[in-house]
Amino acid sequence: MAETVSGNRGLLIEEKLIFEQDSPGHTGVDLPEPEAVNDRLGGLRRQGPIGLPGLSEPQVIRHYTRLSQKNYGIDSGFYPLGSCTMKHNPRLNERMARLPGFADIHPFQPQSTVQGGLELIHSLAEWLKALTGMPAVAMTPAAGAHGELCGLMTIRAAHEDKGETQRSRVLVPESAHGTNPATAAACGYSVESIPANDRGRVDLAALKAKLGPDVAAIMLTNPNTCGLFENEIIEIAEVVHQAGAYFYCDGANFNAIVGRLRIADLGIDCMHINLHKTFSTPHGGGGPGAGPTVLSEALAPYAPLPVVVQDEDGFRLIEHAHDWQDGKPLGRLKGYHGQFGVFVRALSYILSMGADGLAQASGDAVLNANYLLARLGDVLTPSFDGPCMHEALFDDRFLKDTGVTTLDFAKALIDEGVHPMTMYFPLVVHGALLMEPTETESKATLDGFIAVVRALAERAKAGDAEYFKQAPRLTPRRRLDETKAARSPVLRWTPPPEDKAAE
Amino acid sequence: MSETRYTRDHEWVRIEEEGIATVGISEYAQQQLGDVVFVELPAIGKSIVQGGEAAVVESVKAASEVYAPVSGAVIEANDALTDTPALVNEDAEGEGWFFRVEMSDPSELDSLMDVDEYTDYIQGLE
Numbered sequence: 001m002a003e004t005v006s007g008n009r010g011l012l013i014e015e016k017l018i019f020e021q022d023s024p025g026h027t028g029v030d031l032p033e034p035e036a037v038n039d040r041l042g043g044l045r046r047q048g049p050i051g052l053p054g055l056s057e058p059q060v061i062r063h064y065t066r067l068s069q070k071n072y073g074i075d076s077g078f079y080p081l082g083s084c085t086m087k088h089n090p091r092l093n094e095r096m097a098r099l100p101g102f103a104d105i106h107p108f109q110p111q112s113t114v115q116g117g118l119e120l121i122h123s124l125a126e127w128l129k130a131l132t133g134m135p136a137v138a139m140t141p142a143a144g145a146h147g148e149l150c151g152l153m154t155i156r157a158a159h160e161d162k163g164e165t166q167r168s169r170v171l172v173p174e175s176a177h178g179t180n181p182a183t184a185a186a187c188g189y190s191v192e193s194i195p196a197n198d199r200g201r202v203d204l205a206a207l208k209a210k211l212g213p214d215v216a217a218i219m220l221t222n223p224n225t226c227g228l229f230e231n232e233i234i235e236i237a238e239v240v241h242q243a244g245a246y247f248y249c250d251g252a253n254f255n256a257i258v259g260r261l262r263i264a265d266l267g268i269d270c271m272h273i274n275l276h277k278t279f280s281t282p283h284g285g286g287g288p289g290a291g292p293t294v295l296s297e298a299l300a301p302y303a304p305l306p307v308v309v310q311d312e313d314g315f316r317l318i319e320h321a322h323d324w325q326d327g328k329p330l331g332r333l334k335g336y337h338g339q340f341g342v343f344v345r346a347l348s349y350i351l352s353m354g355a356d357g358l359a360q361a362s363g364d365a366v367l368n369a370n371y372l373l374a375r376l377g378d379v380l381t382p383s384f385d386g387p388c389m390h391e392a393l394f395d396d397r398f399l400k401d402t403g404v405t406t407l408d409f410a411k412a413l414i415d416e417g418v419h420p421m422t423m424y425f426p427l428v429v430h431g432a433l434l435m436e437p438t439e440t441e442s443k444a445t446l447d448g449f450i451a452v453v454r455a456l457a458e459r460a461k462a463g464d465a466e467y468f469k470q471a472p473r474l475t476p477r478r479r480l481d482e483t484k485a486a487r488s489p490v491l492r493w494t495p496p497p498e499d500k501a502a503e
Numbered sequence: 504m505s506e507t508r509y510t511r512d513h514e515w516v517r518i519e520e521e522g523i524a525t526v527g528i529s530e531y532a533q534q535q536l537g538d539v540v541f542v543e544l545p546a547i548g549k550s551i552v553q554g555g556e557a558a559v560v561e562s563v564k565a566a567s568e569v570y571a572p573v574s575g576a577v578i579e580a581n582d583a584l585t586d587t588p589a590l591v592n593e594d595a596e597g598e599g600w601f602f603r604v605e606m607s608d609p610s611e612l613d614s615l616m617d618v619d620e621y622t623d624y625i626q627g628l629e
Binding site: 424427482483486487 | 538540541563564565588589
């Protein structure tokens with residue numbers, strides 16, 4: 001492509017850092033110099049400029065608008081990173097969250113004036129209990145990993161209450177999300193990993209061998225991070241319970257099974273629910289998380305406060321242990337009452353979908369992933385046999401001897417206007433390409449993506465490694481030097497040395 | 504210099520003086536990790552157990568634990584890796600060593616693979 005005089009590429013404007021656009025004296029608001037006054041800053045008045053660039057208001061607006069136009073997100077195009085990062089956020093949710101009755105209330109208001117808000121938390125809690133079959137839910141955890149912490153703290157409280165303080169180990173499959181071992185370690189447990197079998201599921205014999213009277217819990221993701229349903233889960237629950245341990249399920253992938261099965265029927269003791277993954281709330285820089293954690297009968301007494309209860313006078317918050325005769329709460333996990341704005345969006349989604357709509361959404365998510373698996377299985381290398389759940393996992397065997405890596409392949413996808421899928425995770429397969437289309441993508445979008453991936457795979461196999469090494473070509477910046485960025489990061493802009501010629 | 508021995512987790516260990524083992528990650532591990540960008544080394548004096556976590560290596564692709572191939576006390580760490588983690592890529596089984604440990608049970612070396620066994624082992628992984 002020919003270079004332009006301006007350095008811009010069509011209407012894609014080459015944008016300098018805002019500090020590089022500094023023209024001293026330019027300002028958005030021109031205030032008159034104040035009269036001299038005696039300040040009361042105790043001699044700490046600022047001595048010199050603080051280093052903000054001088055810019056007019058239109059310059060600032062253009063700068064941030066141009067930056068935002070370089071963004072790529074779920075609202076721009078296909079995004080096979082999937083629900084981990086972002087899936088479609090229905091605009092109805094946003095509309096509901098902006099209703100003044102929800103948006104303008106304050107957690108310190110008298111409870112009689114926020115009955116609607118409390119009812120909303122209570123209603124969402126009832127839905128989450130119904131969808132999982134669990135008797136209790138802690139609503140306050142502020143994100144998925146916080147929900148994990150809530151679950152493990154609840155398990156620890158239950159063991160301690162029974163005097164079983166010798167339980168010091170937590171078992172985690174090797175394909176688990178990194179937050180699982182981190183959570184267990186944060187709760188003071190030592191972590192042991194359970195290997196996977198050649199079907200990508202937990203090796204039941206290896207699990208049995210590791211169980212004992214010193215095991216506090218198992219943390220299992222289902223469907224797991226390979227996008228596979230752990231079909232021996234009921235037996236896993238039985239052996240875990242026989243050993244006196246509790247069964248924590250990482251609910252990150254609940255979006256693949258919601259409305260299809262009740263996790264209580266699987267023998268699970270607690271599970272967090274990422275509201276962004278299953279119930280379409282914003283995430284990935286778009287909004288705060290929320291990780292309500294459902295609890296079994298055995299763990300329910302230890303749930304953190306506050307809880308919302310309903311009695312003849314309406315809805316009421318229980319915020320103190322002495323007001324909660326039914327339990328032995330482990331304390332508080334978060335200020336106020338949870339991520340209320342996220343609750344509004346999640347309940348809005350649930351009510352607009354209905355129970356049948358939620359079951360259809362999980363079915364469509366699984367169908368879309370299997371469509372990718374079926375249409376790409378002959379040119380890529382699926383890591384495991386058989387159908388998948390909501391995400392399709394491939395590894396880099398199809399690139400063997402081509403000189404092209406998973407990273408190169410991902411960069412070439414960017415040139416095609418597709419955000420790359422998850423790469424190099426899970427670690428249990430080599431050079432992973434993990435694709436999660438989610439339930440909202442149409443067949444036409446998936447067919448477009450499939451055509452791109454097939455053409456790129458054929459190009460790689462035809463020996464055109466150079467094409468991939470050069471990618472991306474069409475982006476505002478070419479391939480970034482990730483190694484240099486990690487080894488010698490430049491985290492702060494510094495002015496260039498004085499330009500002598502300009503003086 | 505004694506022969507180098509290897510673990511199934513791709514650490515190497517070599518006895519360069521009586522009772523002292525030098526530990527690093529294998530050439531194969533280095534290739535699999537890609538460009539190494541950070542290494543966390545054990546503190547001097549830390550006691551480590553065979554198979555237990557001893558260090559952390561982070562590359563552009565992944566962060567991984569480095570497990571102790573033998574038990575003992577750490578007596579020296581390769582501080583050069585702090586500023587120049589690239590040494591692990593350039594010379595994994597030489598200048599890119601991680602730490603030295605005073606072995607508490609040299610017989611543990613017998614459970615590790617020699618270079619031929621390790622070569623067969625990694626070929627089986629391909």
